[in-house]
Amino acid sequence: MATLQYAESARRITDAAQIATILAPLGITLQTIPVTGGRAAALLAQPQLDAEAQVALLTALDDVFQRLQREKGYQERDLVVLYPEHPQLPELNARFHRMHTHDDEEVRYIVDGEGVFGFVLEDGAQVELTVQAGDYVHIPADVEHWFRLNDAQRIKAVRYFSARGGWTPHYTDRALQHFPNP
Ligand SMILES: CSCCC(=O)/C(O)=C/O
Numbered sequence: 455m456a457t458l459q460y461a462e463s464a465r466r467i468t469d470a471a472q473i474a475t476i477l478a479p480l481g482i483t484l485q486t487i488p489v490t491g492g493r494a495a496a497l498l499a500q501p502q503l504d505a506e507a508q509v510a511l512l513t514a515l516d517d518v519f520q521r522l523q524r525e526k527g528y529q530e531r532d533l534v535v536l537y538p539e540h541p542q543l544p545e546l547n548a549r550f551h552r553m554h555t556h557d558d559e560e561v562r563y564i565v566d567g568e569g570v571f572g573f574v575l576e577d578g579a580q581v582e583l584t585v586q587a588g589d590y591v592h593i594p595a596d597v598e599h600w601f602r603l604n605d606a607q608r609i610k611a612v613r614y615f616s617a618r619g620g621w622t623p624h625y626t627d628r629a630l631q632h633f634p635n636p
């Protein structure tokens with residue numbers, strides 16, 4: 455279940471309809487797609503996945519990709535696997551935890567662990583959306599956002615791309631506001 459927090463506030467909003475209403479002006483949507491399948495479950499239980507296991511997990515979850523290919527014309531997908539001992543964790547955190555946009559839609563299917571997306575509302579207020587396994591987030595192209603891990607520092611997420619060419623951030627110079635620990 456996703457939760458939302460405003461900057462400079464420790465209050466967490468848990469009501470899905472209220473979260474949807476807050477994010478709707480940005481065109482951001484949130485769906486729940488339960489992660490199913492024994493093969494996927496066995497792989498998701500492993501904090502780290504080697505290249506072969508990552509391919510196996512993507513394949514195990516490809517029913518979602520095949521539906522998105524049909525319905526949305528998405529062309530590629532990859533898998534992000536982050537965990538506390540990841541050798542490039544500081545660099546990856548620095549890459550994601552900065553205000554940025556993408557020319558492509560940002561479509562993320564969280565299949566294990568948790569993560570936090572941040573957004574700037576029309577009035578300039580900033581919010582953080584904490585998502586977990588089963589949450590599917592769609593952020594329109596050119597919408598400012600950021601991403602960070604929470605204290606668990608563990609996430610597996612499938613990234614879907616409508617265009618070929620993978621993940622390209624365009625950093626903006628907007629500062630992130632402060633989010634006190636709830
Ligand atoms: C949770 S997927 C890794 C983060 C990412 O791809 C992105 O674009 C964050 O803004």
Ligand SMILES: [Fe+2]
Binds near residue numbers: 554555556599600601
């Ligand atoms: Fe992004």
Ligand code: NI
Binds near residue numbers: 632633
């Ligand atoms: Ni503060």
